[in-house]
Amino acid sequence: MSVVARKWQELAEIKDELAGRDWFPGTSGNLSIKVNDDPLQFLVSASGKDKRKRTMEDFLLVDGEGRAVEDTGLKASAETCIHLEVYRNTTAGCCLHVHTVDNNVVSELYAEQGFVTFRNQELIKAFGIWEEDGEITVPIVENFADLPTLAKEVARVIETNTKAVLIRNHGVTVWGKDGFEAKKHLEALEFLFSYHLKMLMLQPRWTASPATAAHA
Ligand SMILES: CSCCC(=O)C(=O)COP(=O)(O)O
Numbered sequence: 568m569s570v571v572a573r574k575w576q577e578l579a580e581i582k583d584e585l586a587g588r589d590w591f592p593g594t595s596g597n598l599s600i601k602v603n604d605d606p607l608q609f610l611v612s613a614s615g616k617d618k619r620k621r622t623m624e625d626f627l628l629v630d631g632e633g634r635a636v637e638d639t640g641l642k643a644s645a646e647t648c649i650h651l652e653v654y655r656n657t658t659a660g661c662c663l664h665v666h667t668v669d670n671n672v673v674s675e676l677y678a679e680q681g682f683v684t685f686r687n688q689e690l691i692k693a694f695g696i697w698e699e700d701g702e703i704t705v706p707i708v709e710n711f712a713d714l715p716t717l718a719k720e721v722a723r724v725i726e727t728n729t730k731a732v733l734i735r736n737h738g739v740t741v742w743g744k745d746g747f748e749a750k751k752h753l754e755a756l757e758f759l760f761s762y763h764l765k766m767l768m769l770q771p772r773w774t775a776s777p778a779t780a781a782h783a
């Protein structure tokens with residue numbers, strides 16, 4: 568099996584799993600997996616597809632400028648430019664983007680602050696953070712309609728330990744060194760978002776950490 572075929576299979580399986588969680592409402596979301604480092608080539612989901620369905624036209628191979636490597640009638644995800652910035656600015660091998668109610672609400676709650684920090688949660692270990700007082704911070708950017716501007720904004724907030732960026736009232740973009748790690752990070756983050764919102768609904772004055780106290 569060629570590398571492209573193997574990576575296609577890996578990404579298709581991740582897509583099916585995320586679809587099983589209903590994380591692609593209304594054709595939203597996109598996924599990519601790196602096939603080659605130098606020159607950069609990655610498989611990315613085709614734009615506007617129902618990501619719950621599996622077809623032979625789900626992905627296309629693009630280069631380091633986001634252009635299709637082979638002749639195809641398929642259009643790469645409109646947000647390919649964001650995936651490109653992730654690959655340019657991190658060591659990611661896979662990048663996942665989903666719109667959920669939880670990630671949208673968290674992004675809106677903490678948009679003015681520009682980040683949200685999670686502490687005192689076992690699942691922080693999913694990010695390789697094993698310290699007793701470990702924490703994970705997710706930057707939040709405005710949802711610019713101009714996608715190249717949005718992509719540059721995502722690139723601007725990526726630091727060494729950044730694993731994900733929230734886009735305000737849009738969704739979350741998460742990555743990992745490979746498909747397994749990217750999915751682990753995404754599942755862990757969505758757990759943290761959900762827990763956070765449930766705690767806020769049950770105890771409105773609850774805060775996860777001093778850093779998130781601003782809105783309480
Ligand atoms: C219908 S959702 C609006 C576009 C979007 O945010 C998204 O994630 C899906 O875009 P794509 O071009 O990858 O289908």
Ligand SMILES: [Zn+2]
Nearest residue numbers: 595596664738
């Ligand atoms: Zn999106």
